[in-house]
Amino acid sequence: MNTLQFLGSLELGMIYALVAVGVYLTFRIIDFPDLTVDGSFPLGAAVASICIIHGHNPVLATFLSLLAGALAGLVTAYLNTHWKILGLLASILTMTALYSINLRVMDNKPNLVIMEEPTLFQYGHVLLILSGIVIAILLLLHLFFRSNFGLAIRGAGINPKAGAAYGISINKVKLTTLALSNALVALGGSLFAQSQGYADISMGTGTIVVGLASVILGESFLRSNSLIKALIACVFGSLVYRLLISLALNSGELGLQASDLNLITACLVAAAMILTKMRKKT
Numbered sequence: 001m002n003t004l005q006f007l008g009s010l011e012l013g014m015i016y017a018l019v020a021v022g023v024y025l026t027f028r029i030i031d032f033p034d035l036t037v038d039g040s041f042p043l044g045a046a047v048a049s050i051c052i053i054h055g056h057n058p059v060l061a062t063f064l065s066l067l068a069g070a071l072a073g074l075v076t077a078y079l080n081t082h083w084k085i086l087g088l089l090a091s092i093l094t095m096t097a098l099y100s101i102n103l104r105v106m107d108n109k110p111n112l113v114i115m116e117e118p119t120l121f122q123y124g125h126v127l128l129i130l131s132g133i134v135i136a137i138l139l140l141l142h143l144f145f146r147s148n149f150g151l152a153i154r155g156a157g158i159n160p161k162a163g164a165a166y167g168i169s170i171n172k173v174k175l176t177t178l179a180l181s182n183a184l185v186a187l188g189g190s191l192f193a194q195s196q197g198y199a200d201i202s203m204g205t206g207t208i209v210v211g212l213a214s215v216i217l218g219e220s221f222l223r224s225n226s227l228i229k230a231l232i233a234c235v236f237g238s239l240v241y242r243l244l245i246s247l248a249l250n251s252g253e254l255g256l257q258a259s260d261l262n263l264i265t266a267c268l269v270a271a272a273m274i275l276t277k278m279r280k281k282t
Helices: 003-029 037-053 058-081 087-105 126-144 148-158 160-165 170-196 207-221 227-249 258-281
Strands: 111-113 198-200
Touching: 003 037, 003 126, 003 148, 003 170, 003 207, 003 227, 037 058, 037 087, 037 111, 037 170, 037 198, 037 207, 058 087, 058 170, 126 170, 126 227, 148 160, 148 170, 160 170, 170 198, 207 227, 207 258, 227 258
Parallel strands: none
Antiparallel strands: 111 198
């Protein structure tokens, strides 16, 4: 793996760190199996790309993609809280609908190219901007979850019945967390499109697997006893995941190809889970 590939892996790791953090919020904090992320990731890319193509400022385009992701999360939460649709099914319904919505956003084109357009990364080095965004997100989340409402979300996630008994609205908890999670995932999609120069309708396939893989890898390497450490572990796991993927694909001795990506991901997640089990036994 040469320097260019190494830096590229770090850039992708930083982008997907936002996905990992978003997945962590739903799967770990409120225990909600949210597959909406497979639709909100390309949604963020689509919104940002179409806005940039139409001449809007890339900062505004990025912000609008974040809002679009939050709206997608709210739809899933609404289906679950108001109509009592099973969380997993509600997220699948939203994810399925987002495929068509994303096509509409992209003017019914399967992909958009923005390589020649001004993007957020015209203001500095890609890796530095991504690192700044990730650090800012972690600090904001840390402050949010130290607030009364943030502590209520964490408490309700640990024990929903006890949280409801103390007057915590479980519906508000789900609405807020799912909106926040998918906003971060859509932000990741927006940054991916701007860094790679394109948005594709199928780019969200497997996003949930990548997010979970990063979370599990991070938890395997960094044991966390606080929220901020857990969030840092997600970022670390995303970076490790991308580096391992790059090493595996660029190792001539292994004979792996790009088509083996899913196999490598499955092996990495399985190895991380086995490592976690072994640690617990010791």
